[in-house]
Amino acid sequence: MTPAADDPIRVAVSTVIFSVRTREDRDVLMIPLVRRTRDPFVGSWALPGGWLASDEGLGLAAGRTLAETTGLAPSWLEQLYTFGDLDRSPSRxxxxxxxxxxxxDLVEAQREAVDAPENVAWFDVDDLPQLAFDHRHIIDYAVWRLRNKAGYSRIAAGLLPDEFTLAELRAVYETVLGRRLDPSNFRRLLEGSEALVPTERFRTGSHRPARIFRYNSEVELADLGPLGSS
Amino acid sequence: MTPAADDPIRVAVSTVIFSVRTREDRDVLMIPLVRRTRDPFVGSWALPGGWLASDEGLGLAAGRTLAETTGLAPSWLEQLYTFGDLDRSPSRxxxxxxxxxxxxDLVEAQREAVDAPENVAWFDVDDLPQLAFDHRHIIDYAVWRLRNKAGYSRIAAGLLPDEFTLAELRAVYETVLGRRLDPSNFRRLLEGSEALVPTERFRTGSHRPARIFRYNSEVELADLGPLGSS
Structure with a gap:
């Protein structure tokens, strides 16, 4: 059913929110999805989201609808793309x-305030269920952008706690990129970086002690150019 | 005036279209703007654009409104960003x-079919007039994205005719980036590229003959990932 030229156009906001979670002893790049409780696509999984209100900005609407549906508050939020194909929904x-x-470290702490938590579940981005609308296409694009951006920025640090060892940082990059990285190359690349600040503390345990680092908070995770100051 | 939560939200589409044009013997990165003939901001310059119709896709709407206001048809079109701040317009x-x-080579050919061509003019991106709405902010971001992208893709080729010499290619990069590039470094970097196909023809004139190249049309100007196939 094709809409007519002057049919109403409704504006929605959705968010693909990534976290690295441990599943069966393995770190996995995951996203939360919300099961739809009404048509269209009742029973299918969909991205957290909702309608844009006239009196809220776009980023605020993304944060609000994410909180309302999943109880989560992101450590990094960035606009991805606007999807508007005619056939993506029964109405425009x-x-x-x-x-x-x-x-x-914040995933588990943020589950309060969700009305129906049984309708929210986390999924491996490489093993998704049946999805409503064009949300599969949207997620594919979001994963591609995250992997791409991880290659030239320190965006993956947004998935880590404040403090971490180089091995933990490498592990999160490996999970995002979906491939192993050479430990000594990784160390060489990162140790000289101004963005990484060594602390005087060490992680001890079954391995030899590993120095704990934190990120220099004066360096942005990614350069948004003129948008950054808006 | 802040809109109420359930006021209508209208959806517009605008386009920042770049071309390299010669001004007083100098190549300049320019965009066309349209002078507004009604309020708000009557008399100010604005980006070409218009309202999204319910029965057209987003990219098609960008192409249609660009053609209607300026008569231009782009050689490359890509979504930039969606702007939705509350105070960017009197209504939402x-x-x-x-x-x-x-x-x-296509700028001059495409001026037919514009109703009021005296309301369209080209401006140097570094010397813009007073702009309506948040269009100055939008253009700043578009210029930043183009310059950024020119650094890691062959996007600037979208500003050139089908065939060109290496000096012409370097000149367009210099105009986009706003700085001089070393001729021999540039030649070394580009000559080995699979994207560049040498022809057996040469440009002759006041300088020594320069080989004419064309781009390999099987290589995309920029990688759009999963969006490229949509």
Whole structure:
């Protein structure tokens, strides 16, 4: 059913929020999805989101609808793309999609305030269920952008707690990129970086002690150019 | 005046279309702007654009409104960002903005079919007039994205005719980036590239003959990932 030229256009906001979670002893790049409780696509999984209100900005709407549906508050939020194909929904809906990162240490703490938590579940981005609308296409694009951006920025740090060892940082990059990285090359590349600040503390345990680092908070996770100051 | 939560939200589409044009013997990165003939901002310059129709896709709407206001058809069109701040317009308008490139040899050919061509003018991106709405901010971001992208893709080729010499290619990069590039470094970097196909023809004139190249059309100007196939 094709809409007519002057049919109403509704504006929605959705968010693809990534976190690294441990599943069966393995770190996995995951996103939360919300099971739809009404048509269209009742019973299918969909991205967290909702309608844009006239009196809220786009990023605020992304944060609000994410909190309302999943109880999560992102550590990084950035606009991804606006999807508006005619056939993506029975009526004409333009979806402004954000992508977000959630620090792994904050996932479990943020489950209060969700009405129906049984309708929210986390999924491996490489093993997704049946999805409503064009949300599979949207997620594919978000994963591609995250992997791409991880290659030239320190965006993956948005998935880590404040402090971490180089091995932990490498592990999160490996999970995002989906491939192993050479430990000594990785160390060489990162140790000279101004963005990484060594602390005087060490992680001890079954391995030899590993120095704990934190990120220099004066360096942005990614350069948004003129948007950064808006 | 802040809109109420359930006021209507209107969706507009605008395009920042770049071309390299010669001004007083100098190549300049320029964009066309349209003078507004009604309020708000009557008399100010604005980006070409218009309202999204319910029965057209976003990219098609960008192309249509660009053609209607300026008569131009882009050689490259890509979604830039969606702007939706509350105070960007007296009523609530969300603008999905595209950025585009126009080959320098096609600018003059495309001026038919514009109702009021005296309301369209080209401006140096570094010397813009007073702009309506948040269009100055939008253009700043588009210029930043183009310059950024020119650093890691062959996007600037979208500003050139089908065939060109290495000196012409370097000149367009210099104009986009706003700085001089070393001729021998540039030649070394580009000559080995698979994207560049040498022809057996040469440009002759006041300088020594220069080989004419064309781009390998099987290589995309920029990688759009999963969006490229949509």
């Amino acid at each position: 809906v333009v979806s402004i999609v954000y992508w977000a990162l959630l620090r792994s | 308008v969300v603008s999905i903005v595209y950025w585009a490139l126009l080959r320098s």
